[in-house]
Amino acid sequence: MRIGMALSYSGGFKETVEELGDYEKAGLDIVYVAEAYSFDAVSQMGYIAAKTERVEIASGILNIYSRTPTALAQTAAGLDYVSEGRFSLGLGASGPQVIEGFHGVPYTAPLGRTREIIEICRKVWRRERLEHHGKHYDMPVPEGQGTGLGKPLKIINHPVRADIPVMVAAIGPKNVEMTAEIANGWQPIFYLPEKAGQVWGESLAAGRAKRDPSLGELDVVGQAPLAIGDDVQGFLEFGRPMAALYIGGMGAKGRNFYNDLCRRYGWEKEAEEIQDLYLAGKKDEAAAKVPYELLEKMSLIGPRATCANGSRR
Amino acid sequence: MRERLAAMKESGVTTLNITPIAGDHKGRLALIEKIKAMAADL
Structure with missing residues (x-):
């Protein structure tokens, strides 16, 4: 990798x-x-x-x-x-x-x-x-x-x-399909490895089926904040305001790609609440609604002890 | 961390774009060295 x-x-x-x-x-x-x-x-x-x-x-x-x-x-x-x-x-x-x-x-x-x-x-x-x-x-x-x-x-x-x-x-189904068909690489945002297949698997397969073999394998670019420290929760909280901005504040009701993605990950209720609060100007309350699992699963953050050389955790 | 990195790889990630969170250059450099070593070890 x-x-x-x-x-x-x-x-x-x-x-x-x-x-x-x-x-x-x-x-x-x-x-x-x-x-x-x-x-x-x-x-x-x-x-x-x-x-x-x-x-x-x-x-x-x-x-x-x-x-x-x-x-x-x-x-x-x-x-x-x-x-x-x-x-x-x-x-x-x-x-x-x-x-x-x-x-x-x-x-x-x-x-x-x-x-x-x-x-x-x-x-x-x-x-x-x-x-x-x-x-x-x-x-x-x-x-x-x-x-x-x-x-x-x-x-x-x-x-x-x-x-x-x-x-x-790309994060929308049609855009991801096109990307897998014609691009060399794909840059998703809010990439959760455990849910990526459920959300994008069909689109990736459909695009790859039409892909010119001369392009080689699709480079899949995941994103993650990286930190080592004992205050794991504190580090994870760094990502909360940005997640709320994207899920709640980008676009409008019914037209926010990141909010759609949050729903497709299975957090429909949370996506609705984050957007309602953010658009009402209640940014901190919106941020508080961002699922902890979303922050945790898209991050590489661990305590010092488990990140030491030789640790397998 | 190693578990999260392995999950990324297993799901198909071929390049991981990280944002190192550390207070200074030395800390960020250490994070990059650590993640490179972990990725090589997967």
Whole structure:
């Protein structure tokens, strides 16, 4: 199993990158850089590429709406170049709050767009003359819609790799199925190993059945906070406000992907209560309703004694 | 921790994206060394 680390987008980036040299010497395999509505991830990943030698670098994630598909392809090729083949393109739909609120772009057809974007990126990286006429993207722009001067171009430079890994952040059934079909990797959130099969098993199987074998095995990227200390419950409580934010505060009633996931895990009553309380402004009360089992099962947190060398617990 | 790591692996996780929680660089480095060793030992 490879070990990766997520960099926070809320501050301390440069300081963390100074530490990355030690982490990559310790064997850290990959570092994920988030973007959300913070500083752009691309600048930061270029900075990491210059400051490190071996660790892989991935976006975790770039949203599919705020850059054109070709700009995403160029960006990935550029980062793969400056990192000497260490980059993975993590894509995701983000959510309407950020896409429509911060970028002013309608949040439409996330699945169809993701599929076309991946197709376009791979064409660019293979240095094909770019002609794509899909449901969501047209390049060159068809006659009658622009100046008529658009040309099918291929990227000027030779990308380091034509098969830059593409990972998709997905939790909905159809999105997970598509990811297992066409992506190199899958980045779920709130991953509970004991319930993953129950929630995503069918989608993964359906996607894998249509998967091109040349893509290799799907890289499944689990996420977990990691801590060692005797106050296990205290460490677990760190995750409670964030879980409440996602389950309760992201999206609206009936349109919150994380709340849906919580329900599919079997916590329907809790999901309802968390959302009602959070949307009513009662964040602490919402956080208190987050199931302890959810926090516990998606974490790697243990007391010092049981984490000592040689312990099997 | 080892049990949770094994559960991740058994469920199909091939890469584990961790957020190390420690007060300083030395603590975070120790966590990364520990989890790398545990993952190699599974």
